[in-house]
Amino acid sequence: MSIKAGSEAHKELFCRQFIETHQSFDPETLPWPDLDAAALDRLRAVPFWQEVYHTERRAGAIVDAFTPQVTDPVVREAVALQGVEETRHAKLIRVMIDRYGLDATEQPLETFPADLETAFIDFGFGECLDAFLGFGAFKTARQSEFLPDAMFQIFDVLMFEETRHIVFFINYMAWREKQRGHVALTRAMKSAWFYGRAARRLFGMVRRGQDVNEGRDFAVTEVNMFLDGFSFRAFVEDCYRENARRMSVFDPGLMQPRLLPAIADLAVRGLRLWDRGRPRGRLSDSSAQSG
Secondary structure, eight states: OOOOOSSSHHHHHHHHHHTTTOOOOOOOGGGOOOHHHHHHHHHHTTHHHHHHHHHHHHHHHHHHHHHHGGHHHHHHHHHHHHHHHHHHHHHHHHHHHHHOOSSSOOOOOOOOSSSSHHHHHHHHHHHHHHHHHHHHHHHHHTTTTSSHHHHHHHHHHHHHHHHHHHHHHHHHHHHHHHTOOOOOOHHHHHHHHHHHHHHHEEEHHHHHHHHHHHTTTGGGGGTHHHHHOOOOOOOOHHHHHHHHHHTTTTTTTTTOOHHHHHHHHHHHHHHHHHHHHHHOOOOHHHHHHHH
């Protein structure tokens, strides 16, 4: 059934779907596995836990601060629930940090701007970018058995909620922009601008993670086990396919992210053409003569 973006039916669908798929759980009582020394070393070698924890705490605080400004009661109920889930994500990361002795301390949250809706939108596009790339990284790490599968089952809880948040956010933005009379071109330009801001913040997080790691090169140590045979094209394909798989469980009447999958699809097509156009390896002259 086709639903017009920005309509009352659209608002009811994306808000009710989000509220009705909420899951209740306590991060403390999840089935956290005991890790052997090798798995603990790999988990502790990841240099970004402090940044991840800070990001999740900041997310919950932004959503909670923005919620009272939402005038529509149905949308406000859904946004408030997202705040609960984002705060619970931070608690889950904190439980993991404490349980496995990870090197991550709680940093003070920065002061939020006066325009909390823009802060919420910034956060939403950042979550879309992080999750899209995370889908591919998550699949790669799981296939390489970087950690026991019991850990990935816990991370899957987070991945499902992140996917729900993305679908809710994309539909919220479509509803919001339609309410303000914005046309498709301006909406696309705004999305591209916010994604650019999100990419800059992501690169900043990576740099800060490396600084916190005091120069230890994660890519040369523990990560080698799942970078063996790494292909950028395969990674982009995994992001694209995992995104499609995770999005497929949602109501087809809901809107889903289109820009990042479109860019990934274009990149994969270009890389395939590049691979086909590359000269194949050939024997050197000395090898040919010796034969």
